[in-house]
Amino acid sequence: MIHTLYKLLSGPMMWLAVILFCAGTLYRLWTIFRLVRRKEKFICSYLSLRYSLRSLVHWLTPFASLNMRLNPVMTVVSFAFHICLLFVPLFLLAHIVLWEQAWGIHWWALPDLVADIMSLVVPAACIYFAIRRIRKPEVRYVTGVGDYLLLGLIALPFVTGFYCRMQWPGYGPVMLVHMFSGQVLLATLPFTRLSHMVLMWFTRSYMGSEFGAVRHARDY
Amino acid sequence: MAEPAEKTPLESIPLAEPATALPVADAGIEAGVQALTPRTIADTVRRVLGAETGARLKAYLSTCTHCGLCAQACHFYLSNAHDPSYAPIGKIKHTLWELLKRKGQVSPEFIRQASLIAYTQCNMCRRCAIYCPLGIDVAYMISVVRRICRALGVTPLYLQDTVNSHSATHNQMWVKADEWVDTLQWQEEDARDEIPELRIPLEKEGADIMYSIIAPEPKFQAGLIYKAAVIMHVAGVDWTMPARPGWDNSDMAMYSGDYDIMGRIKRFHFDTAARLRVKKIVMGECGHAFRSVYDTGNRWLGWRMPPIETQHAIDFYYDLLTSGRIKVARKYEEPVTLHDPCNIVRGYGLHEKARYVVNALCEHFVEMTPNREYNYCCGAGGGVINCGPPYKQTRMRGNSVKARQLEATGVKVLIAPCHNCHSGLEDISQHYHLGLEVKFLADIMYEVMEK
Structure with missing residues (x-):
């Protein structure tokens, strides 16, 4: 039973998740660009590479913007969270081994201890975000059930992955949960608020361009 | 050159209690709301959102992660005892989120509240635009809400009167x-x-x-x-x-x-x-x-x-x-501070030139903190002061943080090179007993120049 499920999850389901992620991302981009072309063409005439980059660099460098300096804990946690979230799935040795087995390709892997720590940073950050949502009135006020579910959805593959890595009791079925939750996260990403992973580059660039090229002021 | 003001804000100005229930009577909004039917609301919301909004609104709404980091930017939030309903995204929650979620199927009472939020509790000063990590423009979203309210005829009376005057x-x-x-x-x-x-x-x-x-x-x-x-x-x-x-x-x-x-x-x-x-x-x-x-x-x-x-x-x-076409005979002696108006500083980056002019005209310039792009809005701009007397208390209670910022400079002459800022800051000075003399740059230039 477990073996069949493993086959299913490591084969067709993985493909499905990747296809949904890619297609979903392309669909989101296509709908946004179509709207720009149909209704807000002027956006393109204000976009400036220099000021888009100025804005992106200031918001992708820790403490380079005023708001990051005002919220140091949030800044550290956010950066750690995003870096770990992106790096662990791609540079974990156990994942690279799978790539090697399937397609014979491999690349640099994170040292085990570093990977272990980074895997734990993600759920820890999710707990911090959840506590922040509960404790800070201005965040609680705009938080819905979906925001907590998203945090859970992100934390789950990392918690289960770490569980399997440690080979704690019953890690076999947990591996299935790990794979499935990771696939759900990947497949739904373009359709949830996590789509900021894709859209942020454009909203940030537009704000940066407006502030830099038109308004001659800082947006960070 | 500018000298930094005292770092610690003085505590003599208390922050206002949450002021959600400030009673206002506005004949313009009342008349507009009376004329509404659920059908006209839904049709108008759909028409405005469908015909006039596009990629920006869609991207902003789906990118926002509800992190609340915009809250600290807003003087209404800071001044109203950190009441989250005054946070920029809190205002969007009560307006656009609901309008979209319910596809415009909202009550006339909802539109009344949306109108009050959009016209009188947001100066569209864009301070929150420089606080949002994802580059979301809340002022733009508020302008969409105003557009809907205007299309429904639910506009504050005094503001509408100025528009009628423009038209006629x-x-x-x-x-x-x-x-x-x-x-x-x-x-x-x-x-x-x-x-x-x-x-x-x-x-x-x-x-x-x-x-x-x-x-x-x-x-x-x-x-x-x-x-x-x-x-x-x-x-x-x-x-x-x-x-x-x-x-x-x-x-x-x-x-x-x-x-x-x-x-x-x-x-x-x-x-x-x-x-x-x-x-x-x-x-x-x-x-x-x-x-x-x-x-x-x-x-x-x-x-x-x-x-x-x-x-x-x-x-x-x-x-x-x-260029030396105006020469200063004798610099203005009394210490002055400068208010950076949103629309020409966050809107056009004139802050350094403003400082050059102030330093050229005045002997003793004291910076207020925060300043330049980070300055707090006067609370009058964005059409809010033009909504008239019914909302004066909303403005005053909504900007105690400005009063504290001004008081902390310890200076009695305030330069505000903007009409709305000028009037709004005079109100703040009076309401919080700051005893400030608010001046335009032209007032000082006229006084000190060689004639």
Whole structure:
């Protein structure tokens, strides 16, 4: 039973998740660009590479913007969270081994201890975000059930992955949960608020361009 | 050079209690709400969102992660005891989120609240735009809500009255055509007592500069026209003012969401400069008018940038001082502080030039903190002060943080190079007993320049 499920999850389901992620991302981009072309063409005439980059660099460098300096804990946690979230799935040795087995390709892997720590940073950050949502009135006020579910959805593959890595009791079925939750996260990403992973580059660039090229002021 | 103000804000000004239930009676909003039916609301919401919004709104709404990091930017939030309903995203929650979620199926009462939030609890100052990590423009989203409210006829009475005046007279304050010319001649006559050869040239075709102002100047601040005329005369500027409508550069239609009228009056203003064949327009010390000319109105008309070079007074004074056309006889001695108006600082980056001008004119300049792009809004801009007396308490309670910031400078002369800021800050000074004298740059320049 477990073996069949493993086959299913490591084969067709993985493909499905990747296809949904890619297609979903392309669909989101296509709908946004179509709207720009149909209704807000002027956006393109204000976009400036220099000021888009100025804005992106200031918001992708820790403490380079005023708001990051005002919220140091949030800044550290956010950066750690995003870096770990992106790096662990791609540079974990156990994942690279799978790539090697399937397609014979491999690349640099994170040292085990570093990977272990980074895997734990993600759920820890999710707990911090959840506590922040509960404790800070201005965040609680705009938080819905979906925001907590998203945090859970992100934390789950990392918690289960770490569980399997440690080979704690019953890690076999947990591996299935790990794979499935990771696939759900990947497949739904373009359709949830996590789509900021894709859209942020454009909203940030537009704000940066407006502030830099038109308004001659800082947006960070 | 500027000296930093005291770091710690003084504690003598208490933060207001949450003021969600401030009672207001507004005949404009009441009449609008009475006329609403669920059907008209749903149809109008769908029409405005469908026809006028696109990629920006969609991207902003789906990108927002509800992190609440915009809250600290808003003076309404900071001043109302951190009541989250005043946070920028809190205001969107009560307006656009619901309108979209319910596809416009909302009650007239909902529209009343949305109108109060959009018109009177947000100055569209864009301070939150520089606080959002994802680059979301809440001021734009509020402008969409205003557009919906305007389309539904639910606009504050006083604000709507200024828009009606724009529409009927091409100026904001029902200034009649003969009153306009009469006021200019009156100011010219007074100024000639001081400088006998001074003129306020009217309708001079081919002049270098058309000087345009906002209607409150001829209505009740005519002395500013006098001072501008003296500055122009001493600097030897080839300038003119229109004798016919088209002289008012202000734009309350931009803030009420009446973009058809905004387009008409902006076009008329540019057309007047074209009719006079001037090289550029110089505008008085007004922030929102600059936003309308440089950012919003020109774009509505399809111009990426203003079709005729348009210069704000700060920029113009900077040129006059750096080129030596205005010389300072004796610097202003009393310590001054400077308020950075949103629409020309976050809107056009004039903060460094403003500092040059202040330092050139004044002996002792004290910075308020925060300053430049990070300055707190005056609480009057974005059309909020134009919503009139019913909302004065909303403005005052909504900006105790500004009062604390001003008090912390320990300075008694406040330069506010913007009309709305000027009036709003005078109200704040009075309400919080700060005893500030609020001045325009022109007031000080006129006082200290060689004549």
